[in-house]
Amino acid sequence: MKVKLRPTSLLLLVTVLCSAGVFARSQQVNITVKANEPGSILNKDIYGQFMEHLGRGIYEGIWVGEGSSIPNKDGFRLDVLNALKELQVPLLRWPGGCFADEYHWRDGIGPRESRPKTVNSNWGGVIEDNAFGTHEFFALAELLGADTYVNGNLGTGTPQEMADWLQYITSDAPTTLVQQRKANGRDKPWKLTYFAIGNEAWGCGGNMTPEFYTHLYNQWASFAKTPQDNQPIMIASGGTDDSTIWAKTLLEGVKSSWNIRMDGISHHYYTLPTGKWDVKGSATGFAEDQWFSTLEQTLKIEDYIKANVAVMDQLDPDKKVGLYVDEWGTWYDVDEGTNPGFLYQQNTLRDAILAGLNIHIFNRYADRVTMTNIAQMVNVLQAMILTDKEKMVLTPTYYAFKMHTPFQDARSVPVSLSNTPAYEFNNKSIPALSASAAISQDGNTYLSLVNTQEDSAITINLLAIKQATGWLLSSTKMDEHNTFAQPHNIEPTTFNAKVKNGKASLTIPAKSLLVLNLGKL
Numbered sequence: 001m002k003v004k005l006r007p008t009s010l011l012l013l014v015t016v017l018c019s020a021g022v023f024a025r026s027q028q029v030n031i032t033v034k035a036n037e038p039g040s041i042l043n044k045d046i047y048g049q050f051m052e053h054l055g056r057g058i059y060e061g062i063w064v065g066e067g068s069s070i071p072n073k074d075g076f077r078l079d080v081l082n083a084l085k086e087l088q089v090p091l092l093r094w095p096g097g098c099f100a101d102e103y104h105w106r107d108g109i110g111p112r113e114s115r116p117k118t119v120n121s122n123w124g125g126v127i128e129d130n131a132f133g134t135h136e137f138f139a140l141a142e143l144l145g146a147d148t149y150v151n152g153n154l155g156t157g158t159p160q161e162m163a164d165w166l167q168y169i170t171s172d173a174p175t176t177l178v179q180q181r182k183a184n185g186r187d188k189p190w191k192l193t194y195f196a197i198g199n200e201a202w203g204c205g206g207n208m209t210p211e212f213y214t215h216l217y218n219q220w221a222s223f224a225k226t227p228q229d230n231q232p233i234m235i236a237s238g239g240t241d242d243s244t245i246w247a248k249t250l251l252e253g254v255k256s257s258w259n260i261r262m263d264g265i266s267h268h269y270y271t272l273p274t275g276k277w278d279v280k281g282s283a284t285g286f287a288e289d290q291w292f293s294t295l296e297q298t299l300k301i302e303d304y305i306k307a308n309v310a311v312m313d314q315l316d317p318d319k320k321v322g323l324y325v326d327e328w329g330t331w332y333d334v335d336e337g338t339n340p341g342f343l344y345q346q347n348t349l350r351d352a353i354l355a356g357l358n359i360h361i362f363n364r365y366a367d368r369v370t371m372t373n374i375a376q377m378v379n380v381l382q383a384m385i386l387t388d389k390e391k392m393v394l395t396p397t398y399y400a401f402k403m404h405t406p407f408q409d410a411r412s413v414p415v416s417l418s419n420t421p422a423y424e425f426n427n428k429s430i431p432a433l434s435a436s437a438a439i440s441q442d443g444n445t446y447l448s449l450v451n452t453q454e455d456s457a458i459t460i461n462l463l464a465i466k467q468a469t470g471w472l473l474s475s476t477k478m479d480e481h482n483t484f485a486q487p488h489n490i491e492p493t494t495f496n497a498k499v500k501n502g503k504a505s506l507t508i509p510a511k512s513l514l515v516l517n518l519g520k521l
């Protein structure tokens with residue numbers, strides 16, 4: 001993408017006044033958007049989605065089958081499909097997750113009525129009828145115009161099974177496997193953007209040590225062959241939370257060889273309000289202590305990324321290998337009355353604020369973090385969309401992603417905040433304001449702001465701008481959310497600040513996400 005910079009865009013100075021009530025504790029902060037210092041491209045796949053065979057994430061949530069009474073196109077429910085189109089989903093990861101390491105791709109091809117029935121041993125022990133398989137996944141990606149990320153089965157598969165799957169997806173050669181694909185209704189190979197060898201090898205993917213997995217990666221990657229013109233970006237399963245040993249061991253141990261590629265290392269981090277897996281915290285009905293602790297927990301991801309980037313910068317200074325946060329988001333105690341194996345949770349304003357914070361962090365490391373996947377797209381964990389039979393509701397996280405679509409493939413520009421106001425709670429402190437800016441493909445500069453504070457608005461003075469229009473997502477309630485009975489409780493509202501002589505003054509309410517188009521600077 002070419003970005004033309006105009007002299008007038010050299011410096012955008014934003015003054016921020018932080019106020020509690022009527023300017024009590026008022027604080028002045030300057031934000032400098034350095035539009036003349038273009039940074040990395042924000043790969044659109046940073047805003048990627050994850051869909052696993054888990055609970056109602058795929059079945060009911062996306063796939064209802066052609067015979068369903070729910071309106072559908074080729075088996076994909078139309079309401080969800082249209083909402084995802086609107087969201088401009090850039091990338092889909094499938095089929096897991098933990099599920100990936102027990103998934104045998106041949107179960108999911110051919111006539112649906114003769115596909116085998118298996119048990120989903122990771123997620124609720126339910127029967128998997130394999131109605132959604134390789135053809136359905138790529139059909140969905142094509143309907144959405146999304147890149148594709150397939151996670152291979154290292155845990156219970158074989159290098160041969162994986163090589164066959166890759167051939168089935170990517171080859172145009174006149175082989176028996178390709179003939180089979182054609183007989184199953186797909187003539188041309190599909191475009192496979194990313195392929196991972198295993199998932200969470202340290203845990204559900206096989207409880208391996210980094211050294212053992214690295215040996216296996218060398219072996220399996222040697223046979224993961226695809227045609228020259230359809231080579232996926234190859235991903236090794238990496239660490240979680242604060243671990244850096246996976247990135248280090250992989251970078252030191254994966255051979256540099258003509259038939260082995262490792263283009264990215266995955267990393268997972270989930271945000272739990274309490275930080276504890278036994279009692280994680282509730283999705284709704286929480287008090288300010290868990291509003292604060294959830295945001296505090298989520299911000300830790302920056303340290304984890306920073307630590308991994310430091311290791312990678314040392315061992316891969318040319319930044320040939322990406323750090324892919326291919327699972328992130330909130331993980332709460334499941335909603336009462338739902339199957340604990342289905343990981344169904346409500347989604348509130350807190351999730352949207354948290355999504356904004358994570359997006360800002362990913363944008364800051366976009367030269368290394370070129371792809372991420374929020375977990376998960378529909379009905380599972382921090383979902384964009386919730387469904388209940390024929391009903392569908394869009395979550396605050398959906399709107400947070402929608403508001404950031406101008407950031408897809410945009411050119412990041414640095415934002416510096418001086419005197420960052422602090423949000424203090426119980427002797428702890430996090431930044432009250434977070435910001436990220438980019439020059440979009442349309443040439444306009446976009447500024448994304450998050451006010452993390454539960455009760456304090458922030459007044460901003462923007463200087464040297466052309467316009468300040470956009471979208472605001474906010475509420476007076478910390479756990480404001482949409483329900484099937486009241487699907488429009490929380491939605492973005494248009495925001496239009498008056499600009500006079502290149503200046504504007506505006507207020508970001510407490511607990512809010514604001515994305516502004518500042519015009520062509």
Ligand code: AHR
Nearest residue numbers: 096097098099199200375
């Ligand atoms: O997203 C839910 C699960 O979380 C995934 O299957 C697994 O990779 C992670 O532990």
